[in-house]
Amino acid sequence: MADYRDISQEYAQGAIRAAILVNGGAAVAILSQLNSLTGLMNTKSVAAALLVFCFGIVFAAATWVLAFLSTRHVDRTERGQDKDYSRADVYMKLGIVSVSISLTAFIVGVLTLACSL
Numbered sequence: 001m002a003d004y005r006d007i008s009q010e011y012a013q014g015a016i017r018a019a020i021l022v023n024g025g026a027a028v029a030i031l032s033q034l035n036s037l038t039g040l041m042n043t044k045s046v047a048a049a050l051l052v053f054c055f056g057i058v059f060a061a062a063t064w065v066l067a068f069l070s071t072r073h074v075d076r077t078e079r080g081q082d083k084d085y086s087r088a089d090v091y092m093k094l095g096i097v098s099v100s101i102s103l104t105a106f107i108v109g110v111l112t113l114a115c116s117l
Helices: 004-032 034-040 043-078 086-115
Strands: none
Touching (some): 004 034, 004 043, 004 086
């Protein structure tokens, strides 16, 4: 039978990695093509997109911390140190919000660049 805790952790790790990858990759792409981009669009749009991608990376990294705390409180509950999973659930929900903000940052950054062309 499948261990749903392990599967959930793998999905969470994949989402965090994806959020870091898309935002980090976009930031690197902008930096590597900075000279060309400034000729095609105004520099404020390029700077704004780069800043949004950086915030996306920060939120993705914060998601890792929230996932760790959620897992830690699940362990504490299973050991009887916490009375229920409510703390773990709070961190899990904050992690979902954080990774969602990170992925939204990617979309906003891309739209910022696309609209400035």
